[in-house]
Amino acid sequence: MWPFNRKGPSGFSWYSTAEEVTQGLDGSGLTAIVTGASSGIGSETARVLALRGVHVVMAVRNLSTGASVKEAIVKEIPTAKVDVMELDLTSMASDGIELQFATNHVGHFLLTHLLLENMKNTSRESKIEGRIVNVSSEGHRFAFREGICFDKINDQSGYSSWTAYGQSKLANILHANELSRRFEEEGVEITANSLHPGSIITNLLRYHSFIDVLSRTVGKLVLKNVQQDKLRPVKDHTGKLSDASLYHPVGRMV
Numbered sequence: 501m502w503p504f505n506r507k508g509p510s511g512f513s514w515y516s517t518a519e520e521v522t523q524g525l526d527g528s529g530l531t532a533i534v535t536g537a538s539s540g541i542g543s544e545t546a547r548v549l550a551l552r553g554v555h556v557v558m559a560v561r562n563l564s565t566g567a568s569v570k571e572a573i574v575k576e577i578p579t580a581k582v583d584v585m586e587l588d589l590t591s592m593a594s595d596g597i598e599l600q601f602a603t604n605h606v607g608h609f610l611l612t613h614l615l616l617e618n619m620k621n622t623s624r625e626s627k628i629e630g631r632i633v634n635v636s637s638e639g640h641r642f643a644f645r646e647g648i649c650f651d652k653i654n655d656q657s658g659y660s661s662w663t664a665y666g667q668s669k670l671a672n673i674l675h676a677n678e679l680s681r682r683f684e685e686e687g688v689e690i691t692a693n694s695l696h697p698g699s700i701i702t703n704l705l706r707y708h709s710f711i712d713v714l715s716r717t718v719g720k721l722v723l724k725n726v727q728q729d730k731l732r733p734v735k736d737h738t739g740k741l742s743d744a745s746l747y748h749p750v751g752r753m754v
């Protein structure tokens with residue numbers, strides 16, 4: 501549907517699928533850790549990376565759902581190298597951090613930093629660039645006008661789940677940008693970027709029943725399905741990715 505079918509600078513349109521975008525890529529020898537791989541964008545990312553020969557580690561909080569997704573991937577791609585590992589991104593929830601900020605930012609921040617030394621050593625020894633991709637959202641614009649209000653994160657008065665979502669997604673972008681700045685300073689061969697995957701029908705809106713029903717009915721006409729999700733940065737620029745960028749389904753935005 502125009503204008504969504506129009507191709508961007510990447511050569512792909514809003515509706516291009518991850519399979520189309522990664523056509524011809526050989527990911528063998530690479531390892532990718534995919535969070536949220538039990539559903540939606542994460543499970544499709546895991547499937548397509550496995551299809552391209554990448555060893556995929558599905559980091560999921562629900563091991564049985566993770567095992568079902570793995571089973572479906574291996575059934576379709578018998579050569580797929582997929583492992584399922586338990587990861588609850590809110591395992592620090594006892595610290596009392598607002599749930600969306602804890603899941604979307606703090607959990608991923610912690611995971612990234614636990615893996616960082618390993619990634620640096622691997623990229624140095626293998627001479628293969630490491631990549632950190634934070635799945636942010638255009639919804640980062642819902643954050644407070646001042647940006648992230650750390651003093652209001654646990655403030656229940658006037659709580660808005662949209663603002664909370666927005667500031668967690670803004671944190672994803674700022675985290676990638678700061679990582680990128682540090683990598684450049686240290687001369688580390690790792691890129692860090694964030695992306696908006698497009699508007700895709702997934703389980704994301706399951707706690708907003710009215711909007712969820714709307715997206716699965718009327719929204720079907722304009723929203724994307726999970727096959728049309730986010731792997732674009734892999735092929736937006738051949739060779740090294742531009743660092744500290746927010747990618748969009750048809751190219752780089754910022």
Ligand SMILES: NC(=O)c1ccc[n+]([C@@H]2O[C@H](COP(=O)([O-])OP(=O)(O)OC[C@H]3O[C@@H](n4cnc5c(N)ncnc54)[C@H](OP(=O)(O)O)[C@@H]3O)[C@@H](O)[C@H]2O)c1
Binds near residue numbers: 535536635
């Ligand atoms: N769909 C869109 O239109 C859209 C647009 C912009 C950005 N995004 C971003 O895309 C990402 C994926 O969303 P989606 O649309 O694919 O939603 P989804 O289908 O609801 O998937 C969310 C995934 O996160 C996992 N998860 C939730 N809490 C977790 C925790 N505490 N520990 C570990 N895993 C946890 C879920 O696991 P369970 O299966 O156990 O629940 C599920 O696998 C999100 O960051 C979202 O903000 C989506």
